[in-house]
Every structure is written in structure tokens, then in C-alpha cells.
Amino acid sequence: METAAKGKKVKEHKLVVLPAHIKQQVADNPMNRNMLLTAAGYFPKAVDRLRERRTGSSDYTLIYCTEGAGTISLKGTGYELRSNDFVIIPAKTPYRYESSAADPWSIYWVNFKGDLAAGLYNRSLLNGRHIVHWVPYDEHRIRVFEEICRISEQGYDQRETEKMNFYLLHFITSLVYHEKKEQPERDADAISKSIAFMKNNIGQKYEIKDLAMQQSLPPAYYSARFKKETGMSPIKYFNTLKIQKAAEYLRFDNRNIKTICADLGFDDQYYFSRLFTQINGLSPLKYRQKFRKPANIA
Numbered sequence: 225m226e227t228a229a230k231g232k233k234v235k236e237h238k239l240v241v242l243p244a245h246i247k248q249q250v251a252d253n254p255m256n257r258n259m260l261l262t263a264a265g266y267f268p269k270a271v272d273r274l275r276e277r278r279t280g281s282s283d284y285t286l287i288y289c290t291e292g293a294g295t296i297s298l299k300g301t302g303y304e305l306r307s308n309d310f311v312i313i314p315a316k317t318p319y320r321y322e323s324s325a326a327d328p329w330s331i332y333w334v335n336f337k338g339d340l341a342a343g344l345y346n347r348s349l350l351n352g353r354h355i356v357h358w359v360p361y362d363e364h365r366i367r368v369f370e371e372i373c374r375i376s377e378q379g380y381d382q383r384e385t386e387k388m389n390f391y392l393l394h395f396i397t398s399l400v401y402h403e404k405k406e407q408p409e410r411d412a413d414a415i416s417k418s419i420a421f422m423k424n425n426i427g428q429k430y431e432i433k434d435l436a437m438q439q440s441l442p443p444a445y446y447s448a449r450f451k452k453e454t455g456m457s458p459i460k461y462f463n464t465l466k467i468q469k470a471a472e473y474l475r476f477d478n479r480n481i482k483t484i485c486a487d488l489g490f491d492d493q494y495y496f497s498r499l500f501t502q503i504n505g506l507s508p509l510k511y512r513q514k515f516r517k518p519a520n521i522a
Contacts, residue, residue, distance in 0.1 A: 238266035292329035359402040
């Protein structure tokens, strides 16, 4: 599965803002009645990119993240956008967005209006609520955005601006009407990322809610999805990783068993020993005696 926007051709900052008199001229053309671009942009690796619109925009705003991460605050609720996420912000609604300092996002955004704008926005809601949507990356979608920018840079010929708005409609609908069947791919990717997180934090102690929050998933859904992907509950899987690491330490490390137990986040050495024996068929001490030469044991 492709989860990042690899091979994008738009690599530099892009900004398209139609002058007021051009916007009116374009809006007066009945060919643009359904969809009308008022501004667009692309911000790659937008470090410290913070923007706040306290009264909102007069138009609808779509933000599509292709790399990195960031947050959007909308009507008092914060939403995280990660690679291949998008959200639509309604007109005249205050919002604030900011790129992650640790993993700056790359975002495409458009301001738009027209007869279809409200309907497309409503299609992006779930039971009337805002949600962040994940979509599979599509290079064609990026080329469509590039064409919007190219046309705007060449002037505002009537025929060309009509094409630009047709491309805009295609860009937005490719996101709003993406195939829902692709959603499980993101969930599977979240589980893979969660496992990597466990391995990178093998000595920590986490509850289900902590691991679910780290992947921005509801705890019950995260737990069920994790078990479907791995055959184990998240905590059992995490403990199994810990025991595997303990076995490695017992073979190649000089620390005593009590220290290894503590370093792997176990408060109860007896529980650690029982779990180790259950998984490996030997107690930690017997495992060390069997798989390591006595002369090498501290």
C-alpha cells in the first residue's frame, strides 16, 4: 500500500489567489456556476505554519495533507491530519491550523464556492459531524492540482478559467467520493505503526487507551482491529514483544534478571517470570543457563 505522496512533481510552494475583479468576472460566467475557485495553494514541509481565521473564510476550504502531520481546530474540536487525510471547513466558520513541529506536513488547499459547494461539504460529513477522511494516494489527483495552478499562471482567459474550475471540481470529488473500501488499508497501516511504536518504546507501560490514542483511534475499535490483524490483543502482543526482548537480553546482556524485568516495564518480577516461562517453556534463569555459556554470565 502506498501511504505517502511519493514522486510528487509539485515540490515548491504554490499560491493561487484570483484578484477581486477576476473573481467577479469568472463568477458571472454561467459555465462556472457549479464550482468556482477563489484561491489555492501548496505548502511543502510547512514548518511552523500556523494560521488562524477568527471569522472563518467567506468560501469553503479544503485541506489535503500528503505528508507529515498537523492539527486543525474547528468549532472547539481539534482534528489531526496525517498523510493522505483531508477535511473540508464550511464557509464563515472560525478555524485554526498548525503544522507539526516534529513532522511538518505538506498540504494542498483550495478555497471554493458555487452551487455544488454546500452539497460537497455535506457529503464530507458523517451523521452531520465533521470527520477527517483518509484517501489512498493518487498521482493523478496531484496532476489535476498542478493543472489548476498552470492555468492560473497563464492568465484568465474565459475558456481557460472554465477548464480550471472543471479541474477543481474533479480534484474535490476525487477526495470526497473516494472508494470507502480503501479505509481498512489505513486501519491496517495504523496497526503496523502501533507495533513499530511498541518496539520503539519497549520499556514503557501503556494501557489500551494510550495505544489507541497514539494512533488516533477509538480504544474499542483499535483493540478489535489490532486483534483482527495480529490474532492477539494489543497488551498481549506488547508483552510478547517484551518477552522476546527479554530473551535477547538474557542471551547477550550482562544485566541480572531483576534489572531486565524492570527495564522492560514489569513491576512484578514473579509475573514476568510466569509470562516468560509460558512463552518460552523455560524460566528466565533456566533460559539463561541453557543458551548462554556460564563464563559469560555476570
